Amino acid sequence: MYKDQILKRMNERHKDFINSFTKELVVHSPGRINFIGEHTDYNNGFVMPTAIDKKIVFSFQKNNSEHQCKVYSTTYDKMLDIDLTNVQPSEEEWENYILGVIYEISKITNKVKGFDCLIESQLPIGAGISSSAALECGLAYGLNTIFDLGLSNIDIVELSQRAEHNYVGTKCGIMDQFASVMSLDKKVILLDCKTQEHRLIEANFDPYKIVLLNTNISHSLASSEYNTRREECEKVVQIISKENKNITSLRDISINVLDNYKDQLTATHYNRASYVIEENARVLQASESLENGDLNRFGQLMYQSHRGLQHLYAVSCPELDFLVDFSEDNAQIIGSRMMGGGFGGCTINLIHQDAIEDYLVKVKAAYKKQFNIELTSFITVPSQGTSIQA
Ligand code: GLA
Numbered sequence: 001m002y003k004d005q006i007l008k009r010m011n012e013r014h015k016d017f018i019n020s021f022t023k024e025l026v027v028h029s030p031g032r033i034n035f036i037g038e039h040t041d042y043n044n045g046f047v048m049p050t051a052i053d054k055k056i057v058f059s060f061q062k063n064n065s066e067h068q069c070k071v072y073s074t075t076y077d078k079m080l081d082i083d084l085t086n087v088q089p090s091e092e093e094w095e096n097y098i099l100g101v102i103y104e105i106s107k108i109t110n111k112v113k114g115f116d117c118l119i120e121s122q123l124p125i126g127a128g129i130s131s132s133a134a135l136e137c138g139l140a141y142g143l144n145t146i147f148d149l150g151l152s153n154i155d156i157v158e159l160s161q162r163a164e165h166n167y168v169g170t171k172c173g174i175m176d177q178f179a180s181v182m183s184l185d186k187k188v189i190l191l192d193c194k195t196q197e198h199r200l201i202e203a204n205f206d207p208y209k210i211v212l213l214n215t216n217i218s219h220s221l222a223s224s225e226y227n228t229r230r231e232e233c234e235k236v237v238q239i240i241s242k243e244n245k246n247i248t249s250l251r252d253i254s255i256n257v258l259d260n261y262k263d264q265l266t267a268t269h270y271n272r273a274s275y276v277i278e279e280n281a282r283v284l285q286a287s288e289s290l291e292n293g294d295l296n297r298f299g300q301l302m303y304q305s306h307r308g309l310q311h312l313y314a315v316s317c318p319e320l321d322f323l324v325d326f327s328e329d330n331a332q333i334i335g336s337r338m339m340g341g342g343f344g345g346c347t348i349n350l351i352h353q354d355a356i357e358d359y360l361v362k363v364k365a366a367y368k369k370q371f372n373i374e375l376t377s378f379i380t381v382p383s384q385g386t387s388i389q390a
Contacts, residue, residue, distance in 0.1 A: 021118060030051035032133065032179035033050060033129065043250040044249035044250070045193055050203065055123065074119065100166060128340025130176040130180065158177075188202075188290065205295065211378070212377065218343070306347075316338050324336045335349065
């Protein structure tokens with residue numbers, strides 16, 4: 001965004017900041033989509049995400065002070081003042097992503113000195129496209145570059161995840177940060193979250209396009225339910241591993257082994273675990289389907305994933321289910337499912353390129369009639385992860 005556009009919108013008292021800002025470095029940090037493999041990452045399972053062409057843009061300048069920093073967000077029109085010698089969690093959630101990253105970096109190195117940062121986001125918040133990982137990773141990437149910290153991309157991924165655990169309080173898996181940093185243009189990542197081994201698969205979806213439908217719903221219970229799901233999965237592992245010492249996560253449990261313990265588990269615990277085990281298998285099948293060009297099979301697996309998330313893992317909501325139901329009998333939409341943590345956000349859809357326009361008109365009208373909420377949409381493409389702009 002141009003300086004004068006930002007100036008027009010911003011609070012009077014922050015204008016000096018923009019006027020005196022000289023960009024030394026610009027970093028783009030994208031949001032991500034995930035084709036399949038939801039709530040599997042923190043169970044050491046498989047996921048299939050990639051970065052998208054919407055991003056957060058970070059501009060940095062060193063300010064020559066020892067430990068004073070200013071971070072300005074155009075989204076919130078708010079300035080965060082930071083003293084590097086006294087970094088503490090804040091009441092404001094967006095600030096904790098920033099503070100968390102700075103805190104995690106300070107545990108590794110003391111090379112960060114005073115800096116200013118301007119953050120302009122194109123990512124809708126709460127849409128399930130991980131604006132949070134983009135925020136963490138873009139900041140970490142930028143600081144790594146201007147202060148020459150010597151961190152690897154994986155260091156950036158992992159410290160950003162720790163920032164979210166320790167400062168924001170969401171015990172997220174590794175998928176979002178990994179996708180935000182490690183993605184490549186026109187590729188999809190098949191990531192094994194247990195070993196971090198990954199394979200890049202050509203994103204050949206022609207003649208289908210990736211369409212995100214945003215419910216514009218984001219429930220505040222998402223974060224607490226997220227941590228609850230994680231605990232439920234851990235509980236199953238705890239019970240089964242008593243007699244099987246080699247089992248450390250749901251990744252190590254087959255459906256047959258789970259069935260042997262069915263009477264020691266509550267129905268809820270059984271459902272959660274069976275979903276994760278089935279979803280891991282679906283990711284591997286989906287990666288094969290994509291590599292073999294079998295897009296119909298790929299799409300069916302997306303639908304199955306959604307039904308598991310809806311009925312067994314219980315992280316969907318009526319708005320997401322409505323969108324998936326609406327698409328299911330339409331032959332032009334080969335796959336559709338909720339994406340991300342759940343309880344709102346977007347569905348990801350594979351829609352034939354010739355049918356998109358028509359479908360959007362229909363689904364937006366139906367959604368509006370049902371919920372009296374505007375459905376928003378955008379077409380996206382697999383894109384490069386966090387990177388420096390020349
Ligand atoms: C959020 C988390 C990820 C992952 C997804 C669900 O986006 O940040 O780690 O668990 O939910 O798949």
